[in-house]
Amino acid sequence: MSTPAPRPPSPNLALNQLVDERTAAGESLVHLAFGEARLPLLPQLARRLADGAARAAYGPVAGAPGVRRSVAGYFARRGLPTAADRIVVAPGSKPLLMALQLAVPGDVLLPRPAWNTYAPQAQYAGKRVFGVPVPADCGGAPEPAALRATLRRARADGHDPRLLVLTLPDNPTGTLAPPALVRELAALAREEDLLIVSDEIYRDIVHDPVATPFLSPAEAAPERTVVTSGLSKTLGIGGWRIGVARFPDGETGARLRDAVVSVASEVWSTLAGPMQHVAEYAFAEPPEIAERLRAGARLHGAVAREVHRIAVGAGALCRPPAGGFYVYPDFQPLRETLARRGVTDSATLARRLLDESGIVVLAGHLLGDDPRALRFKAATSLLYGDDKQQREALESDDPVRLPHIAARLDRIADAFARLAR
Incomplete structure (x- = not known):
């Protein structure tokens, strides 16, 4: 009796597990590959x-x-x-x-x-x-x-x-x-x-x-x-x-x-x-739930807009985020520069960000996109930190300036800038 070849596991879940394992082993990674809303428990x-x-x-x-x-x-x-x-x-x-x-x-x-x-x-x-x-x-x-x-x-x-x-x-x-x-x-x-x-x-x-x-x-x-x-x-x-x-x-x-x-x-x-x-x-939706929804939307919007600003500043094309906690940059304008460094598609772009800068993203081809495109998904909700830091972020009028978020944003900015060099 033959059995069908198993499909690979869901790529976002597989990447999340990989990040957990490598972080536990002492690596410093900025995880942008998993769509989890990192919010403190109400x-x-x-x-x-x-x-x-x-x-x-x-x-x-x-x-x-x-x-x-x-x-x-x-x-x-x-x-x-x-x-x-x-x-x-x-x-x-x-x-x-x-x-x-x-x-x-x-x-x-x-x-x-x-x-x-x-x-x-x-x-x-x-x-x-x-x-x-x-x-x-x-x-x-x-x-x-x-x-x-x-x-x-x-x-x-x-x-x-x-x-x-x-x-x-x-x-x-x-x-x-x-x-x-x-x-x-x-x-x-x-x-x-x-x-x-x-x-x-x-x-x-x-x-x-x-x-x-x-x-x-x-x-x-x-x-x-x-x-x-x-x-x-x-x-x-x-x-x-x-x-x-x-x-x-x-x-x-x-x-x-x-x-x-x-x-x-x-x-x-x-x-x-x-x-x-x-x-x-x-x-x-009692009042405390309604307020949490409003606070979460404010936080997600502020951080997603900042990552969008960083991506555009590095030369990418990117639709302005309007909901959720994702951005989807396209580094097509840097194709010639990236090709000289062996980056020719979404898979090699994601690999370059991981190997060179410790930035983990979900490559576009894993989302049904054209594999040759230089696009990926970045989940910005993973930048909020641990439980205490998440509470600070929810309560902040300007969460992108909080030290723990700003440090991760600086790493992303440096990684995206390196792609253009």
């Missing part, structure tokens, strides 16, 4: 977790009524009226995204570049993945004309694209697709009968909500949009694994929800009871 969350420890029974697969009502209220406050029976909670948004791939037939359309988990999940589900270039001004959403062309080619070749994945705000570029683009893609999805999966786990980390309006595809195409989210990025509790999904109203939404619940019943059974207790509290 004490009320810890108390809520302890209070829920006795919730040891399995409970409903989709989640207990209380937590589903709380999540429904969260969406309603964001302009998406939601019935509690259209909510499913899970151990992270990753399982929900995987369940959607297993439950919904058809191939998958992704923006290019995209978070490195979308494509492998689709492939594990036996689907073909079609990457579509993003517009010049933002990531997280494919360029509409390119999407139409990709659909035509795929169908002419006998493929069946049915799922369109959007990320708002985007991982890896740190940008947010504007409302006009979202509406255009929603109209296209209706014309082409596509299901939209809108990953909105960074929704509450828009740096300036007044200057950067947010439109969910669930507002523009409510009958065909599933929204996924969670608490890992906003509250820094990724290890607690709390994810949620919102399904459309109507018969189609009910079928989608039931299909995902069916997958869940065979894979993870239910979100752990203590975590449901936490989620019910957090998604209700």
